[in-house]
Amino acid sequence: MTSKNIGHIRLIFFFTTIISLLSLIAPSTDIKILNLNILQFVLLYVWLVQVVSFIFAFIYQTEKYYDFIGSLTYSSSTLIVYFSLPVKSQTDNILLILVLIWSVRLGLFLFRRILEDGNDTRFDKAKKSFFHFLQYWTGQAMWVSFTCISVYVAMISDESNTLSIISLIGLIIWIAGFTIEVVADSQKRNFRKDQTNKGRYISSGLWSRSRHPNYFGEITLWTGVAVIAFSSLSGLGYIALISPLFVYALLSKGSGIPLLERSAEKRWGEEADYKEYKKNTPVLFPKLFNNIKDPNSNSE
Numbered sequence: 001m002t003s004k005n006i007g008h009i010r011l012i013f014f015f016t017t018i019i020s021l022l023s024l025i026a027p028s029t030d031i032k033i034l035n036l037n038i039l040q041f042v043l044l045y046v047w048l049v050q051v052v053s054f055i056f057a058f059i060y061q062t063e064k065y066y067d068f069i070g071s072l073t074y075s076s077s078t079l080i081v082y083f084s085l086p087v088k089s090q091t092d093n094i095l096l097i098l099v100l101i102w103s104v105r106l107g108l109f110l111f112r113r114i115l116e117d118g119n120d121t122r123f124d125k126a127k128k129s130f131f132h133f134l135q136y137w138t139g140q141a142m143w144v145s146f147t148c149i150s151v152y153v154a155m156i157s158d159e160s161n162t163l164s165i166i167s168l169i170g171l172i173i174w175i176a177g178f179t180i181e182v183v184a185d186s187q188k189r190n191f192r193k194d195q196t197n198k199g200r201y202i203s204s205g206l207w208s209r210s211r212h213p214n215y216f217g218e219i220t221l222w223t224g225v226a227v228i229a230f231s232s233l234s235g236l237g238y239i240a241l242i243s244p245l246f247v248y249a250l251l252s253k254g255s256g257i258p259l260l261e262r263s264a265e266k267r268w269g270e271e272a273d274y275k276e277y278k279k280n281t282p283v284l285f286p287k288l289f290n291n292i293k294d295p296n297s298n299s300e
Contacts, residue, residue, distance in 0.1 A: 004132070065111075066123070067107065070140045071103045170225065174228070210282055219248050
């Protein structure tokens with residue numbers, strides 16, 4: 001076995017262990033499925049969906065369903081928790097609706113994009129290696145588990161049936177983040193559909209204020225979800241508030257922005273216009289005032 005495969009196996013074990021540890025923050029509950037408390041069951045479900053999907057993806061050497069399966073897991077896991085509840089509160093209803101809206105929208109957007117593009121370059125090498133490809137899928141299991149943990153724990157926790165002011169503030173934050181993500185994705189999709197922009201980077205609209213406004217929107221909306229969940233948490237449940245911090249860390253330091261920035265640097269790093277765009281445009285957090293003169297450029 002090669003050292004690379006050993007490294008992949010270690011990460012697979014790490015991702016799986018982290019998911020298991022999340023089950024320790026389950027609030028006291030009598031809700032069980034297959035003799036597991038509901039949080040343990042749903043985390044196991046998230047992991048199994050990714051592993052089973054990986055098997056088919058590896059056999060058929062395809063990554064086309066990776067993002068779609070991830071989005072589907074968000075929806076289905078939240079539905080499992082929601083419909084296991086003997087009594088649903090207003091907070092539970094809102095959290096379910098927000099997760100469904102976000103996951104269905106993003107899942108369809110990403111699935112349509114990969115059908116149009118034909119492939120996802122992230123997996124060109126990975127899908128040829130059993131353990132490397134499995135690493136991606138178990139990583140996605142950890143992504144779903146960490147991102148949605150505040151939703152799971154808040155739903156399982158006992159709570160009043162009234163929305164707090166904090167929850168309403170969280171809802172406003174979610175709406176703002178969701179709007180930014182949708183608009184940014186739409187602007188980039190329309191930019192890429194124009195054949196005159198082929199091989200170029202977008203620097204107009206929200207992309208003139210941030211090099212990755214879609215990621216900023218996603219971090220913001222999950223912050224809103226955590227704020228909504230806050231009033232329902234107690235004890236170890238507060239650990240679930242790590243959700244938006246995890247999203248920020250993964251997108252800004254892990255598999256999101258760093259990969260796209262390196263790719264952009266390789267393609268346009270020597271261009272004067274790109275250097276100017278990069279110099280004047282924040283990586284993530286949008287600037288309030290736009291000072292980019294040329295709205296026509298490129299960004300992955």
